[in-house]
Amino acid sequence: MxxxxxxxxxxxxxxxxxxxxxxxxxxxxxxxxxxxxxxxxxxxxxxxxxxxxxxxxxxxxxxxxxxxxxxxxxxxxxxxxxxxxxxIYLPKQLSEEELSEIVKATISETGAASKADMGKVMAAIMPKVKGKADGSLINKLVQQHLS
Incomplete structure (x- = not known):
């Protein structure tokens, strides 16, 4: 439907x-x-x-x-x-743990090493989690993992 x-x-x-x-x-x-x-x-x-x-x-x-x-x-x-x-109409939202795993995987895929690479990581992550996670939470997790 x-x-x-x-x-x-x-x-x-x-x-x-x-x-x-x-x-x-x-x-x-x-x-x-x-x-x-x-x-x-x-x-x-x-x-x-x-x-x-x-x-x-x-x-x-x-x-x-x-x-x-x-x-x-x-x-x-x-x-x-x-x-x-x-x-109700959005897909099931990912938990913070699931998002954290996706962030770690994407950081290793992109070869990001510092906060200067944050844009590259965000650009790679957003299509993967579109509609399944809040952008501000993703941003926060990326910052945590890159620092």
Missing amino acids: SLLERLNNDMKQAMKNKEKDKLTVIRMIKASLQNEAIKTGNDLTEDEELTVLTREVKQRKDSLHEFEKADRQDLVEKIRTELTYVE
């Missing part, structure tokens, strides 16, 4: 169950996917869909951080709820 079919089915179910928050998030995801499809001029590949979903998660995490800084608990709860709904 494609992501769009899954979203449509979940949207129908959310309507039946009168889950307004979930319905709103699903509609936002669908709109983002459709906008991306219009921008590219063709149907999205799974990789492109994953990019859109990752962007949606990142936007919400950034908003969450800002709302926490501003001490807006009402909005913090709303964004956390939205995040849980968006993350």
